[in-house]
Amino acid sequence: MKNVTEKDEIAELFHEKLSGHQESVNPAVWKGIQTGLQAQSAGTLSGASTALKTSGLVKSVLIGGLVVGGGLLTTWIVINEGADRPAMQSESTISTPTPLHEGSTTVSEAVSNTPLPTSEKIEYQNFAREQSFAKSEAAPAFEATTETGSIANNEGSTLPGESKQLTPEAARPAVANTPPSTINAAEKANPADEKAPAQASKDKGKTQDTDSQFLTKTIPNIFTPNGDGLNDLFTIPLASGMRHQTKIFDKSGALVAEFDHQIEGWNGLGQAGIEASEGTYFYVTFVSDGAKTSKQYKGTISLKR
């Protein structure tokens, strides 16, 4: 520790001690890499079962926490500020009371007509919990939705360890009181209700509703808009007769892009037509048949070029 005042010695000291330094690596990282590689080499993204970047995402929701989740929440609240109708049902989710209408009414309007801060909070918490759950299982699927009823049905199910972790990190007292994972409950309630691709059953990503009504397969969790003709678009695999409205948010909760069924998919360009950077984004998709049936899907989509 002597002579540290010499310029070179500082650099030497740190170089010597740190250039070969090792840290122990969370096994989830390797799993995430495997998934990313599989998704890339398979060429078909629908089979990719594990959302990329599980570990980091979960932790950034938990630790960096409210920057991400709070940002998303904020965005939703901002969306809702335009609405003047009062809350109608405190326990329902966004998707249920707001069917898509023919023609002019877009999903985003439908959202803003349903200002339900309470349910949004629950949704956010469920979302965060889905991520936690995903982490603990290392086989997440984020397209699980929060349907009316599923929240109420949750009371009995447990999510070992994770809710505990959420509470201090997220600094959001309500989290501790909310019933645990929607996915868990749904999985237990309807193990046989699975018509989506084989992978999905593994993923515990299902709800009471049959997804096949809305989607032909699982929403992908990675795409590569690099112009090579493979997976250049993030597309929603709509079942026939369905339409959708999808918003893409970045990690800070800022809206990056939105698109609907009238175009094939998201090409990875942000609002100003600039290429969005590689990384993980959140999507919120409303799928509807244009009449009374609609469902919301949320999850993460990794953009690689």
Add this chain to the structure above:
Amino acid sequence: MKKETMSEQELIKGCISNHPDSQEALFKLFSGRMLAVCLRYVSNRAEAEDILQDGFIKVFGKIGSFKNEGSLEGWIKRIMVNTALDQLRRNKKLLISELDENWEAADHRKASDSLDAKDLMKLVQSLPNGFRTVFNLYAIEGYSHKEIGELLGINESTSKSQYSRARSHLMKMLIRVEQSEF
């Protein structure tokens, strides 16, 4: 030594042909050191793991273009550093010039009496982003100020001044640690 080189060559070959075992072996071989690299650029472990993950996906994607000119480790490390810098840029944490003026060195009196790598890691991590990035690139990775300037889009002189400020802060902290030992 020769044997090691051979097995590294085999690893590379295996990774080029997307052999899962080779990929895992390569990951196991380097991930610990590479996570340490990532942790010097972002102090948040989750973020560092994200970078590690992204970086290794890039490594496996590009390993076909690795030429045996330098060491494999050096090549992987460069990818990690670039991935980390991308991440910092993306999060707008790489605001070099005006930032950090009011920054005060954290109190490190509690560092253990023998400064090992862990303690030094903590010191590096306690630096603000701008300082830290330049310090990492210059002192530990061994980039020149010119290269750093190009890499970060700043002047060479800015890199120098950032480095010297980082260094003087680290020095203060080291002295404090040293004094606290008596």
